[in-house]
Amino acid sequence: MESPVSTETLRPTGALDGWAGRFAELPDSVALLAEPFHAMVDVRTADPAALEGLVGAPLPGPNAWTGGERVTAIRLGPDEWLLTSPFLAPPELEAAARAAGAAALPGARVAVADVSAQRTTVRLRGAHARDVLETGCAIDLHPRSFGAGSAAVTLLGQAGVVLLGLGPSDYRVLVRSSFAAYLAEWLLDAAREFR
Amino acid sequence: MQLIRCPWCGPREEVEFHYGGQAGVAYPADPAALSDEDWARYVFVRDNPKGRFEERWSHAAGCRRWFTAVRDTATYRFER
Numbered sequence: 652m653e654s655p656v657s658t659e660t661l662r663p664t665g666a667l668d669g670w671a672g673r674f675a676e677l678p679d680s681v682a683l684l685a686e687p688f689h690a691m692v693d694v695r696t697a698d699p700a701a702l703e704g705l706v707g708a709p710l711p712g713p714n715a716w717t718g719g720e721r722v723t724a725i726r727l728g729p730d731e732w733l734l735t736s737p738f739l740a741p742p743e744l745e746a747a748a749r750a751a752g753a754a755a756l757p758g759a760r761v762a763v764a765d766v767s768a769q770r771t772t773v774r775l776r777g778a779h780a781r782d783v784l785e786t787g788c789a790i791d792l793h794p795r796s797f798g799a800g801s802a803a804v805t806l807l808g809q810a811g812v813v814l815l816g817l818g819p820s821d822y823r824v825l826v827r828s829s830f831a832a833y834l835a836e837w838l839l840d841a842a843r844e845f846r
Numbered sequence: 847m848q849l850i851r852c853p854w855c856g857p858r859e860e861v862e863f864h865y866g867g868q869a870g871v872a873y874p875a876d877p878a879a880l881s882d883e884d885w886a887r888y889v890f891v892r893d894n895p896k897g898r899f900e901e902r903w904s905h906a907a908g909c910r911r912w913f914t915a916v917r918d919t920a921t922y923r924f925e926r
């Protein structure tokens with residue numbers, strides 16, 4: 652007999668759940684992986700120093716991300732950052748950002764919104780990862796201009812994405828959940844010539 | 847295809863941008879006092895120079911911020 656559905660038995664699902672089989676057909680040179688759920692919180696503030704304690708690093712300037720394992724800060728605009736965490740639940744990350752804003756600097760103004768449901772996360776790595784991205788992205792992805800710590804809000808194929816450089820031939824792509832299937836198909840197609 | 851320089855993100859491909867028309871069009875100080883003709887003029891009529899033109903642009907697929915840029919309408923070349 653099936654167990655009854657309740658909030659205890661419901662588990663979070665990702666927009667790319669069920670794609671692992673097709674991703675697994677790719678060679679190691681273009682490895683594609685739907686990453687586990689990341690909590691995401693949008694922060695707008697003129698006082699980014701207030702969030703340094705939470706992120707564990709100064710908030711990044713243009714085209715960059717900073718942070719560590721626990722919380723990552725990605726710059727979206729001149730007064731806007733996206734905080735992500737694979738470990739904290741969305742309400743915890745939102746509360747932590749609010750608390751940091753309120754506590755760190757007297758009078759700091761920090762607007763915080765949970766946007767965890769907006770985007771899903773894909774990891775692309777391997778010797779041909781950059782080649783695949785370059786078939787549909789206008790950013791200069793050569794390591795001398797886009798390496799570990801780089802970030803760009805841009806277009807990949809026809810989808811708006813947040814692209815993060817994690818290391819040599821190692822990228823994380825944040826894509827809106829409603830575009831995730833499109834982007835997965837696009838990446839699988841772009842990867843074909845590098846098999 | 848050309849690169850447009852966003853003041854917040856740096857040079858990006860033009861497809862990331864949305865054009866917003868002439869910059870510096872001031873909202874009427876007393877809109878209720880305008881005649882229909884003057885209101886239509888404010889809403890619809892814009893300069894159309896050949897050459898230097900101050901324009902509003904939005905980095906729609908990037909930081910989503912609006913900015914003002916000067917472009918030559920004949921050569922498409924942006925200043926700065």
Ligand SMILES: [Zn+2]
Binds near residue numbers: 853854
């Ligand atoms: Zn921008």
